[in-house]
Amino acid sequence: MTLSMGVSGGISEETAGTGEVIFPEGFVWGTATASYQIEGAANEDGRGPSIWDTFSRTPGKVFAGHTGDVACDHYHRYRDDVAMMADLGVQAYRFSMAWPRIQPDGSGPVNPRGLDFYDRLVDELHGHGITPLVTLYHWDLPQALEDRGGWTSRETAERFAEYAAVAYGRLGDRIATWTTLNEPWCSSFLGYGAGVHAPGRTDPGAAFAAVHHLLLGHGLAVAELRAAGAAQVGITLNLAPISGDDPEAVAHIDGLQNRIFLDPVLRGEYPADVVERARRFTDWSFVRDGDLDIIGAPIDVLGVNYYSPTAVRLRAGQPANPVHPGSEGIAFVQGDEEKTAMGWSVKPSGLTELLTRVSRDYPGTPLIITENGAAFDDVLADGRVADERRIAFLDGHFRAAHAAIAAGADLRGYFVWSLMDNFEWAEGYAKRFGLVHVDYASQRRTPKDSALWYREVIRRNGLQA
Numbered sequence: 001m002t003l004s005m006g007v008s009g010g011i012s013e014e015t016a017g018t019g020e021v022i023f024p025e026g027f028v029w030g031t032a033t034a035s036y037q038i039e040g041a042a043n044e045d046g047r048g049p050s051i052w053d054t055f056s057r058t059p060g061k062v063f064a065g066h067t068g069d070v071a072c073d074h075y076h077r078y079r080d081d082v083a084m085m086a087d088l089g090v091q092a093y094r095f096s097m098a099w100p101r102i103q104p105d106g107s108g109p110v111n112p113r114g115l116d117f118y119d120r121l122v123d124e125l126h127g128h129g130i131t132p133l134v135t136l137y138h139w140d141l142p143q144a145l146e147d148r149g150g151w152t153s154r155e156t157a158e159r160f161a162e163y164a165a166v167a168y169g170r171l172g173d174r175i176a177t178w179t180t181l182n183e184p185w186c187s188s189f190l191g192y193g194a195g196v197h198a199p200g201r202t203d204p205g206a207a208f209a210a211v212h213h214l215l216l217g218h219g220l221a222v223a224e225l226r227a228a229g230a231a232q233v234g235i236t237l238n239l240a241p242i243s244g245d246d247p248e249a250v251a252h253i254d255g256l257q258n259r260i261f262l263d264p265v266l267r268g269e270y271p272a273d274v275v276e277r278a279r280r281f282t283d284w285s286f287v288r289d290g291d292l293d294i295i296g297a298p299i300d301v302l303g304v305n306y307y308s309p310t311a312v313r314l315r316a317g318q319p320a321n322p323v324h325p326g327s328e329g330i331a332f333v334q335g336d337e338e339k340t341a342m343g344w345s346v347k348p349s350g351l352t353e354l355l356t357r358v359s360r361d362y363p364g365t366p367l368i369i370t371e372n373g374a375a376f377d378d379v380l381a382d383g384r385v386a387d388e389r390r391i392a393f394l395d396g397h398f399r400a401a402h403a404a405i406a407a408g409a410d411l412r413g414y415f416v417w418s419l420m421d422n423f424e425w426a427e428g429y430a431k432r433f434g435l436v437h438v439d440y441a442s443q444r445r446t447p448k449d450s451a452l453w454y455r456e457v458i459r460r461n462g463l464q465a
């Protein structure tokens, strides 16, 4: 028997169907990006260094030594980029603010020129009828804070809440939806545990401390945003359905990937089994009385990033997967599904399963897909990118999202990752997730076929038969 954390039996690729599907009225269609991945202008207008500047300059950490120094040069081209989005009919735009532009040292003096940039961007978006959705932290921690312990330190959580209040103070009148963190799983387990993301530390105990201080930062920021009058606050988590033959192994990885964030944010408690299993790495003494009440304060929206499902099975002698501390004896297995250029399985039904599960186990919080998309080996030829695999990928996942809505999930919107090709972290510029192709030498933007197809989806608020 296969134990799956989603609806029993799941929903097969086939039942997702090929007929016409129309989304609920008011469903929001958007695209997403993140500051370090697109902005460039790394040393302009008083921006301070972030952990990704440091990490990308460390030999061997990022493919071919790529950095975000120039990226898509969006800092200078944001007007054209917003106009391009408007041409594509995009209704909403999820972007992140770079903390080191706003507080170059992560605390203390505010750099007004950093805020000015987001001020101009938000005005430009409104001028084109595009609704902004902001992420306060998409991984570019000010280096000065990392030098004092980064997310392993409680101080970083406190500074984050101050930064949130500063950002809201300038832009709160024009941004309704504020999300605190993007994918704290990546920040903690990839950044402090496995060392494959900035700051590149490889200490499982530090990863658990980072989990807690990221979540505390979220909770403290929610309190600041609420007090200041924010209309909607939330957080984005990268979640995955976990399947496998061994219920214990499935629960173990589900705990480390999903419940370690979902439970504290939506139930105000850490899952007991995760806490117990992690005791060999940490005594959890960084958790103080009252922290879980702060972390578990109600939110208005949960952002879900979904790319690929995870399948596990028991295998004697299997060493721990560095991204899942303590996972000895559990092998991560790949199915025979189609793979993207990242090597990730394409499985739209995993999205239905995930949304249905979150709705069932954590009812009452509206959901948004804050990221879904895929990298493929795109070819620009004669001014065109015929990315039919991306179209098929998105078509399948939109249908899967619709199936979840039909099954009762309160899903309000969908943001495709990404608006345009950009700096894909440790993969540098080698992997292209964009709806729009970027030629990095000329900075020329070319909407791929998928972008033109997406425009039609948005226009119809659904998919044709």
Ligand code: LGS
Pocket (backbone or CB within 6 Å): 034, 037, 182, 183, 186, 238, 305, 307, 308, 309, 343, 344, 345, 371, 417, 424, 425, 433
């Ligand atoms: O660019 C990032 C995208 C691309 O793929 C974005 O900044 C992140 O927020 C997000 O992590 N992104 C992303 N995640 C996919 C992770 C899938 C892991 C599946 C592994 C299967 C073996």
